[in-house]
Amino acid sequence: MKAMSLTTVLALCLTGCQKESAKPQDLSLLTTTTTVAEIPGGSQQGGAWNANAIRNVPQVEFNATGRGFFYTAEQGGKFHVVHNGKRGNSYTNILTPTLSPDGQRLAYQAYVEDKLRMVVDGKEGEVVDELEIPFFSPDSRHVAYQAKTGGRWYFVVDGRSFPAYRTEHNQFGFSADGTRMAFVDSLAEGAKPRLIVTDLDFKKQWIREATGTVMVISEDKTRIAATSDVQGKQRVIELSLAKPDQVKEGALYDSIKDLVISPDGSSVAYVAEKGGTRLLVCNGQEKPFPVGKLVGQIVFRPGNTGVGLLTDSNGSCAFHEPFSGSEPDVRRYDEVGELAYSKDGKGRVYLGRKVTPGVTGKSIFAVVNGKEGPRFDKVTGPTFSPDGKRVVYRVRHEGKRFVVVSDLDGKIIRQDPVHEMVFPPVFSPDGKLLAYGVKDGGKLVWNVEKL
Incomplete structure (x- = not known):
């Protein structure tokens, strides 16, 4: 495989690789700009529209390596999916198409x-009354979803059916190694929730009653945090998916909300109320919650150095780091959102919006380390490069879509070419390359540029 070119590897992946399944797939970031698909366009014959032409492409998605993609297409009044170059069957409608993390598998209703x-x-399951969104394990080997038949919900895991209840499960997730699942259910309507960690055969289970009104799983899929009800009060419990019987219990409060867990599962934070007072709690430490309402989520500073958050109060927005001892940064913005930190925790970026009277659009901008960048009609997904020296975000402005690279003062270093659609960018492990999918007409391209 090492001797193959990237183009050859991509071609193998796009055709399904049935004969090559014994060979390891190259799942690294695709580092050359590559046209992955050309969607057939419509045509006119004698002035009349060809009824068999593709009329609409309602959804397109790339995986984070550029080696997996799909699009849905409407043709002849029906819909089909094209996944890695292979077309699926036609259906009356297609919902919730979900790509596996490696981009090589796809599931949809x-x-x-x-x-x-x-x-x-590509394989059809049994006809059912209702379905929920499918989930793939982090290693893409397993897929699970919920189905309802005859008034009862059950799990389907790798084609096998398990427990049937009248209530729906929720807040579902796989463990990092794909050997366990966690979810919340209740045995009857109106009953208290219960948190369950189970193996994929539903034989070895750990169950915690009155737990899971809120449940979150760390980004690395190793740990869980959940709210637990205790005699009219609430606490947060923490546990490992690998050892769910070892539970860490937090203090009791009147109520808990906005629970988050750090990417590595080592920290939890939430908003609690005690005796009519709002508190921000991080790893057991309490601080008074700032005036105003929380905007978005509480965000952990890398290196377990506290948290940051954004608030909105009567037209005044603010950035806070309550455990750092610093004063809040208050701005007269209409809105704020999408707070993110650099990997070393030294840089921060969030989005601001401030409308100028008499001006349409041009109201949203990135605030990088406290300094405002240029204004656009829409900005989304601000993120730092791995070395923390650049900020990248997607823009829509005057009907045009493109990626912007800025410095740490918010000034634009580079504005990339305009495309019809631009998908979330990713970085190469060494931080030297920036890659993202684009759509222009019928052409889908994995675009790679030097950062």
Whole structure:
């Protein structure tokens, strides 16, 4: 495989690789600009529209390496999916298409008239009454979803069906190694929730009653934090997916909300109320919650050095780091959101919006380390490069979509070419390359540039 060119590897992946399945797939970041698909366009014959032409492409998605993609297309009044170059069957409608983390698998809900079934890797499941969004394990080996038949909900894991209840499960997730799942359910309508960690055969289970009104799983899929009800009060519990019987219990409060867990699962934070007072709690430490309402989520500073958050209060927005001892940064903005830190925790960026009377659009900007960048009609996804020296975000302005690279003062270093659609950018591990998917007409391209 090492001797193959990137183009050859991509071609193998796009054609399904059935004969090459014994060979390891190259799942590293695709580091050359590559056209991954050309969607067939419509045509006119004698002035009349060809009814068999593709009329609409409602959804396109790339995985984070550029080696997996899909798009849904409407043709002849029906819908089909094209995944890594392979077209699926036509259906009356297609919902919730979900790409596996490695981009090599796809699952979606499909209707034929009013009959619903899940399609996984092109194979149709049984007709059911209702379905929920499918989930893949982090290693892409397993897929699970919820289905309802005869008034009962059950899990389907790798094609096998498990427990049936009248209530729906929620807040679902796999462990990092894909050997366990965590979810919340209740045995009857109106009953208290219970948190369950189970193996994929549903034989070895850990169950905690009255737990899971809120449940979050760390980004690395190793730890869980959840709220637990105790005699009219609430506490946060923490546990490992690998050892769920070892539970860490937090203090009791009147109520808890806005629970978050750090990417590595080592820290938790939330907003609590005690005796009518709002508190910000991080790893057991309490601080008075700032005036105003929380905007977005509480965000952990890398290196377990506290948290940052944004608030909005009567037209005044503010950035806070309550555990750092610093004063809040208050701005007269209409809105704020999407707070993010650099990997070393020294840089921060969030979005601001301030409308100028008489001016349409041009109201949203990135605030990098406290300094405002240029204004656009829409900005999304601000993120730092791995070395923390650049900020990258997507822009829509005057109907044009493109990626912007700025310095640590918010000034634009580079504005990338305009495209019809631009997908979330990713960085190469060494931080020297910036890559993202784009759509222009019928062409889907994985675009790679030097940062």
